Amino acid sequence: MDEVAISVKSLNKEFLLPHEKNNTVKGLFTGILKRNKFTKETQKALIDINFKVYKGEFFGIVGRNGSGKSTLLKILASIYSPSSGEVKVEGKLVPFIELGVGFNPELSGRDNVYLNGAMLGFSNKEIEAMYDDIVRFAELEDFMDQKLKNYSSGMYVRLAFSMATRSKADILLVDEVLAVGDAEFQRKCYNYFKKLKKDKKTVIFVTHDMHAVKEYCDRVILIEDSRIELEGNANVVSEAYTKMFNEDDITSDIQTTEKKWGDGRVVIESVMTDKKKLVDDDGEIRLTTKIKSKVDITNLRYEFVVTDGEGINLLGLNSDLIDGKIDIQKNQSVILEAVIPNIFSEGVYSLNITISADEKICEQRNDALKFTVFKKNGKQFLTTPPITLKISNAKK
Amino acid sequence: MYKKLKLRYRYSVILLKELVRTDFKLRYQGSVLGYLWSLLRPLFLFVILYLVFTKFLKVGDSVPHYPVYLLLGIILWNFFVETTSGSVASIVNKGELLRKINFPKYVIILSVALSALINLFLNFIVIAIFMYFNGVSFRLQDFLLIPLIFELFVFAVSCSFFLSAAFVKFRDVSYIWDVLVQLGFYLTPILYPFSKLPIGFGKFIILSPISQTIQESRRILVTNQATTIGDLFKNNYLYCSIPFIIVIIVAIISMIYFRRSSKNFAEEV
Numbered sequence: 001m002d003e004v005a006i007s008v009k010s011l012n013k014e015f016l017l018p019h020e021k022n023n024t025v026k027g028l029f030t031g032i033l034k035r036n037k038f039t040k041e042t043q044k045a046l047i048d049i050n051f052k053v054y055k056g057e058f059f060g061i062v063g064r065n066g067s068g069k070s071t072l073l074k075i076l077a078s079i080y081s082p083s084s085g086e087v088k089v090e091g092k093l094v095p096f097i098e099l100g101v102g103f104n105p106e107l108s109g110r111d112n113v114y115l116n117g118a119m120l121g122f123s124n125k126e127i128e129a130m131y132d133d134i135v136r137f138a139e140l141e142d143f144m145d146q147k148l149k150n151y152s153s154g155m156y157v158r159l160a161f162s163m164a165t166r167s168k169a170d171i172l173l174v175d176e177v178l179a180v181g182d183a184e185f186q187r188k189c190y191n192y193f194k195k196l197k198k199d200k201k202t203v204i205f206v207t208h209d210m211h212a213v214k215e216y217c218d219r220v221i222l223i224e225d226s227r228i229e230l231e232g233n234a235n236v237v238s239e240a241y242t243k244m245f246n247e248d249d250i251t252s253d254i255q256t257t258e259k260k261w262g263d264g265r266v267v268i269e270s271v272m273t274d275k276k277k278l279v280d281d282d283g284e285i286r287l288t289t290k291i292k293s294k295v296d297i298t299n300l301r302y303e304f305v306v307t308d309g310e311g312i313n314l315l316g317l318n319s320d321l322i323d324g325k326i327d328i329q330k331n332q333s334v335i336l337e338a339v340i341p342n343i344f345s346e347g348v349y350s351l352n353i354t355i356s357a358d359e360k361i362c363e364q365r366n367d368a369l370k371f372t373v374f375k376k377n378g379k380q381f382l383t384t385p386p387i388t389l390k391i392s393n394a395k396k
Numbered sequence: 397m398y399k400k401l402k403l404r405y406r407y408s409v410i411l412l413k414e415l416v417r418t419d420f421k422l423r424y425q426g427s428v429l430g431y432l433w434s435l436l437r438p439l440f441l442f443v444i445l446y447l448v449f450t451k452f453l454k455v456g457d458s459v460p461h462y463p464v465y466l467l468l469g470i471i472l473w474n475f476f477v478e479t480t481s482g483s484v485a486s487i488v489n490k491g492e493l494l495r496k497i498n499f500p501k502y503v504i505i506l507s508v509a510l511s512a513l514i515n516l517f518l519n520f521i522v523i524a525i526f527m528y529f530n531g532v533s534f535r536l537q538d539f540l541l542i543p544l545i546f547e548l549f550v551f552a553v554s555c556s557f558f559l560s561a562a563f564v565k566f567r568d569v570s571y572i573w574d575v576l577v578q579l580g581f582y583l584t585p586i587l588y589p590f591s592k593l594p595i596g597f598g599k600f601i602i603l604s605p606i607s608q609t610i611q612e613s614r615r616i617l618v619t620n621q622a623t624t625i626g627d628l629f630k631n632n633y634l635y636c637s638i639p640f641i642i643v644i645i646v647a648i649i650s651m652i653y654f655r656r657s658s659k660n661f662a663e664e665v
Contacts (some may be wrong), residue, residue, distance in 0.1 A: 015663065074662070078498040081659045101496045106422055118414035119497060121407050 005171055005202040006053040006076065011085035013071055036342060045071040047226045049085070053219075055170075056200035058193075060217035060234065062207060062241050064245065069206050076204060077173055092169030093204070094120065098175070100160030104150035109140060109159060112148050129275045138162035157185060165192055168234060171202040176378065186376055208240040211279050211374045242277050242372060257264045262363035266293045266300065266355045269333065271365070275352075277372040278342050282365040291355055291363075293328040300326040300362075302336055303354040309347050314382060315340070327351040343385040346375040403592045416514070438519045440469050449587065459589045460619045461530050463525065466501045469586040469610045470546075471519040475554045477577055478512040480588070483556030484563050491665035503656040505560055509553045531617060532645065540616050542659060548609045549638055551643045558650035561657045565662050584610065590623045599628050608639040645664035 019073065046068045053059045063069040074080045076094035102119040103112050117127040126135075137143055138158040148156065185266060193216055196203055205217060213220055213234050220237035221242075223231040230240050248269055274286040302324070305316035317338060319326060330332055349371055354364040375384065424430045446463045449455050456462030483505050485496070489502050527534065563569040584607050585593060593601060601607050602625045614622035628637035 074495075079495065079662045095497055102493055104418065104422070106425060109420065110420070111421060115414055115418055118410050119499070120494075121410065123406075123410050124413070159493045 003055040004052050004088075004202070005055045005057070006090070007086075007088045008049055009049050009086040009088075010077075011046055011049040011072075011075065011087060012044070012083050012088065013068075013073070013080065014042040014044050014083045017041045017043055042373055044226055049228055051221055051231060053171075053202060053204065054360050055091075055202055057206065058197055058216050058218050060202045060207065060213045060220035060237070061223065062210075062213060062220060062237060063223035063229075063301050064244075067223045069223045073173055073175055073204065073206050073224065081127075089171065092168070093171040093173065094116060094167040094169035095173045097163055099157060103148060103156070103160065107148060108147055109144040109151070112159070113144075114165065116160070117166075119168045120163065124168070128356060131145065134162045134166060135158075137165070161185070161188065161192075167200075171204065172196065172205045173206075175206045176208065203355065209387070210377070211241060211372060212239050260363070260365045262361045263354070263359040264363065265295050265297060265357065266291055266328065266362035267367055268355060268363050268368070271351065271353060271368045273369060273371055275371065278344065279374045280376055282342050284342055286371075287340060287351065289336045289338075289353060290333060291328075291335045291336065293330060296329050297357045297362075298327045299357060300328055300356075301356045302326060303356070304338065305352045305353065306340070306349050308349055309380070312382070314344075314349070341385075342373070343383045344375070345377070345379040345381060345384055346373055350370050401560055408503050410502045412507055412510065414505065416510045419511045420505065420514075422635050432588075434515060434518050434524060438471070438522045439525075442470075442522060445470065445527075450496075454586065455592075456589050456645045458591065459621060461527075461532050462589070464530050464532055465589070465618045465622065466521055466524050466587065467526060468614055469584075471516060472548060472610050472613060473581065473584065473586050473606065474519070475516040476516065476548060477581075479509045479549075479552035480507045480520055480555045480559060481573065481577060482512065482627075484559045484573055486556075487514065487564055487661055488665050493663045494665055498662075501661055502557070502654065505556045505654075507554060509549065512552070513545075513549060513600055520626070527617075541613055544612050544616075545607045547605065547640070547643060550647060551605045554643065554647040554650040556650075557654040559659075560644070561654045563659065564657065564661060580606070586610065591621075595628075600630055603638045603642070605639040605643050 027279060045389070047329075049072065061069045063074060071080065073095075076089070077093065078087075078089075079095070100112075100116060104115060107115065113131060114124060114127050118124075118387075128337060135144055138155075138161070140159055143151065149283045176216075190212075193205075193212075196301070203216075205212075207213060218232040219229050220232065220234050222237050222241055230237055235382050238242050254325060268293050270288075271288040271290075274288075275282060278285055289302070290302070291302075302319040303316065306314050308314050326334065326336075350367045351369045351371075352364070352366045354369045355362045356364075377384070397436060410561060413659050426431060426616065429436065442463075445466060449466055450463055459465050468657070484507050485635050487501065493499075494501070504601055523533075559569055559573055585598075585601065590598060590607075590611055602611065602623075605620075611622055611624050615624050625636050646664065
């Protein structure tokens with residue numbers, strides 16, 4: 001484990017901001033004349049990045065969108081060159097940054113295997129030798145002479161993945177491959193990762209999926225605002241990463257007083273959930289709301305709505321509708337506990353809570369709380385309630 | 397030594413082969429006659445040119461075997477244009493690929509040039525047919541064409557390196573090159589015999605590596621009457637080497653420029 005596969009030393013990357021770019025010769029000339037007036041504006045994508053990856057390690061890179069993690073991966077793959085600093089790579093590196101590099105929709109599946117194979121560094125002879133295996137693994141035996149543009153996206157990904165698993169590399173760079181494809185494909189991906197881990201390959205894995213991080217990564221770095229925020233084992237970093245999202249929620253709660261209103265007869269003292277994040281195995285989430293009344297009220301109405309990232313009211317509950325009669329006396333505190341089954345797709349959800357009586361709102365809080373859901377199947381549908389499918393032969 | 401080189405350029409060679417192959421597959425896709433078109437197209441074109449220039453315009457009556465003389469000039473010029481104009485936008489067009497994987501960028505230019513070279517070879521087959529019907533004899537010295545084509549190849553590739561790298565930064569390059577190619581087409585003795593040029597101007601034009609190789613090729617393949625650089629400068633070594641010096645200078649500058657800018661292609665395209 002002491003042999004270093006990748007070492008990155010004080011790496012910086014800056015991008016020239018696009019509006020500075022002289023795309024015409026005229027721009028070049030006027031640019032020369034006005035050179036003194038221009039101060040070149042740059043955007044810092046990565047600042048002082050230092051880390052080492054040892055041979056045989058499964059190394060995770062996590063971070064929010066735009067934090068710089070993809071730029072880092074592209075520098076490791078020598079697609080971008082660093083502005084300063086040093087990147088050393090020991091051994092053959094294959095970028096998995098995107099599946100199906102070089103795939104041409106106008107060519108047949110067969111031709112694309114050869115083309116993509118060449119991109120991965122396989123000669124024609126080598127591809128010929130493993131052609132049957134590739135096709136079998138992709139389960140596309142009958143489709144190889146069809147043009148790629150006629151493939152379904154699932155077939156496309158299967159072929160691409162089948163190719164990618166052939167690459168003979170010491171170091172693999174994987175960028176959120178799992179975000180695409182159906183459950184079956186993802187199962188294949190996970191199996192492949194397990195195999196990589198067993199074979200002691202060095203893997204650099206960029207993802208949002210904390211579930212996968214915990215399962216596969218030995219060590220993880222968290223990138224935030226172009227810098228390495230944290231380096232450590234998978235549990236520590238994924239904990240911090242999830243917290244990062246929830247910290248945002250707390251701040252938004254404090255900042256946005258306009259998201260809270262009502263006449264104040266009853267106030268919401270606290271809103272809690274038993275979990276801030278849910279994964280596949282979590283069956284439910286418990287929502288606890290503590291309220292306190294300043295006057296005697298009968299027939300209090302408690303309502304909550306769960307909205308998804310796009311603001312769609314996904315589900316909710318209204319105590320009137322379930323005949324849950326709430327009577328509350330002056331200065332009395334009541335705890336309301338709702339159990340919501342985990343039928344959520346992957347994403348961040350927020351809770352809006354309303355307490356009302358006599359058609360008047362006592363207190364309403366929008367975005368009172370947020371929770372994050374991680375699912376293997378990503379976000380194919382709005383919700384994922386258990387659905388069964390029965391298959392039987394029809395009688396003639 | 398050979399093995400080391402082979403290992404180092406293994407990836408480039410694999411990629412180059414596949415890109416050229418793909419280019420050919422795509423070019424004639426969906427056509428009934430397929431690859432046959434790469435022979436038929438120049439054949440029909442040549443027949444038209446032959447009719448226009450020898451039967452109607454009668455430009456080259458003074459030159460023996462003028463049809464072959466004409467066609468040879470055209471295919472060499474076309475090779476140069478196909479390589480350079482095809483290369484100008486090639487780096488930018490491959491932008492998607494550049495952003496996904498790191499590979500030697502020069503392979504893109506070489507693949508365009510190799511495709512053009514294969515076309516040139518096919519055109520020579522058609523030329524051979526015309527030579528046969530025109531009564532031009534085939535001789536051993538015809539093989540002297542190979543170094544000349546090599547010279548033209550190096551020149552075309554060098555120009556392509558420069559143009560394609562410059563195009564990444566300045567999109568004007570393709571328009572400027574279009575105009576230059578048009579200008580070059582009429583300045584270079586392609587459609588008209590070299591003898592139609594005033595001597596002083598001819599001495600200037602022949603210094604261009606393209607004119608020089610075209611005239612040289614005509615002398616070797618078609619007729620002794622084709623004026624070459626050696627005739628004009630009475631075999632003065634200094635003047636005769638100018639086209640080669642041009643090729644070498646353009647090659648060095650282009651390669652340095654391409655090498656330097658290729659590091660940032662992925663970000664800039």
